[in-house]
Amino acid sequence: MKRLIKLVITFAILGSAGWLGYEKWREFMANPWTRDGQVRSQVIQITPRVSGTIVAIHVHDNQAVKKGDPLFDIDPSPYLYKLRMAEARLKRARESSKGMKIEYERIKKIHAKDPGAVSQKDLIRSEINYYKSLADIDAAKEQLNTARLNLSFTKVTAPVDGWVSNINFQIGSQATANKPIMALVDKESFWVFGFFREDRIQHIEVGDDAVVTLMAYPDTPLRGKVASIAWGIYPPDGNPGANLLPSVKPVFQWIRLAQRIPVRIELEKPLPDGVKLRVGMTASVMVRPKR
Numbered sequence: 001m002k003r004l005i006k007l008v009i010t011f012a013i014l015g016s017a018g019w020l021g022y023e024k025w026r027e028f029m030a031n032p033w034t035r036d037g038q039v040r041s042q043v044i045q046i047t048p049r050v051s052g053t054i055v056a057i058h059v060h061d062n063q064a065v066k067k068g069d070p071l072f073d074i075d076p077s078p079y080l081y082k083l084r085m086a087e088a089r090l091k092r093a094r095e096s097s098k099g100m101k102i103e104y105e106r107i108k109k110i111h112a113k114d115p116g117a118v119s120q121k122d123l124i125r126s127e128i129n130y131y132k133s134l135a136d137i138d139a140a141k142e143q144l145n146t147a148r149l150n151l152s153f154t155k156v157t158a159p160v161d162g163w164v165s166n167i168n169f170q171i172g173s174q175a176t177a178n179k180p181i182m183a184l185v186d187k188e189s190f191w192v193f194g195f196f197r198e199d200r201i202q203h204i205e206v207g208d209d210a211v212v213t214l215m216a217y218p219d220t221p222l223r224g225k226v227a228s229i230a231w232g233i234y235p236p237d238g239n240p241g242a243n244l245l246p247s248v249k250p251v252f253q254w255i256r257l258a259q260r261i262p263v264r265i266e267l268e269k270p271l272p273d274g275v276k277l278r279v280g281m282t283a284s285v286m287v288r289p290k291r
Contacts, residue, residue, distance in 0.1 A: 032200040036260060037212065037283035042189035044160065045180035049153035050074060054173045061167045064187075065158040071182070074154040074175050079147065086147040090140035097133035104130040162187040190277045192224065192267060194285030195260035204229060208287050210265045215282040217275050223268040226287060230262040263287070 052074035059071055104126045111118045158164075165183040175181055192212050196204065204226060212222040241247030251257075265285060271277070 031286050031288050032196055032203050033284070033286040034194050034196050034200075034260075035284045036195040037265075037285040038193050038195075039214070039277050039279060039281035039283060040191055040193055041277070041279045042186040043165075043279065044162075044184040044186060046071060046156065046164075046182045046184055047180045048074060048156060048175040048177055050079065050150050050175075051177045052076075052078065052154065052175055054169060054171055054175055057167070057169075057171060059164050059167070062163055062165060064163050065161070065184070067158055067160050069158045071156045071158055071164065072175075074156070076151055076154040079151040079154055083144070083147040083151055086140070086144040090137070090144050093133065093136045093140040097130070097137055100126075100130040100133040158184060160184065160186050160188070185279055190267065191227070192222075192265040192283050192285060194263045194265055194283070194287070196263050196285075196287075197258040198261055199258055201229065201261050201263075203289050204263060204287050205289065208289050210288065211286045212265060212267065213284045213286075214275070215284075216278075217272075220272050220275055222271065222275070224265040225268070227264045227266040229264075233259060233261065 054072055055075045056073040057071075058069070058073075059065060065071070107118050107123055107126045111123050163185045165185060167182050169175075169181060194210070194212075206226050206228060208226045210224045210226055212224055214220070214222070237248045238246050263285070267277075
């Protein structure tokens with residue numbers, strides 16, 4: 001009797017294990033799955049618009065910031081000087097234009113009373129000088145606007161909510177215009193790339209539900225949807241190599257490695273409590289195709 005009970009229990013365990021294994025296999029075959037996933041986000045390169053010496057830093061590495069928060073300041077002294085020069089040029093252009101207008105009006109009146117007293121050539125020259133002075137005023141105004149804009153660029157602020165990263169400069173460092181100086185991870189732009197084998201792509205469509213399991217939070221699966229499927233990846237073979245000849249890697253005839261196609265997964269919000277996404281995290285992704 002005891003032997004029979006043991007046999008029944010053994011067969012029950014084996015049967016349960018076989019059934020679970022079959023269910024996992026069926027789920028794997030029916031739902032494309034990959035362990036090759038990665039968390040991504042938009043990373044903004046904070047780039048100064050003007051050059052100068054950094055005189056203040058308002059954040060520290062990996063600090064959370066809100067849109068509009070100050071990041072760092074560039075020495076405004078040279079740009080204040082240029083602003084004052086632009087203001088002076090505008091004032092001089094306006095005063096010069098007043099004189100040109102008075103002269104033009106005087107010559108025009110004389111010509112109206114006695115056409116022979118002033119030549120047509122002098123009248124036209126005076127008119128041209130006056131309108132040129134008006135153009136000089138417009139140019140001076142634009143120079144003033146440019147100076148004001150450049151002065152505003154000396155205070156660099158966060159363009160979005162997120163976290164600053166890779167602060168490799170100090171007060172006294174030289175900032176160069178249009179050269180990135182720090183990174184800002186956009187808080188609201190996280191997504192997951194699942195890199196699926198090419199022979200599984202035909203089972204995936206945009207809009208399918210997805211389950212994302214992060215290595216950092218294995219017990220907290222995240223829900224999402226397939227947002228897009230990449231239309232191409234970089235082909236390593238066939239590109240020009242030495243002497244402009246095509247470079248082709250040798251492969252074994254009986255081994256053919258499947259390419260990996262990126263599938264973008266948009267995560268549902270809000271995220272579960274305690275889950276903090278970071279760029280580059282490893283993830284497993286399972287897609288549940290619509291039946």
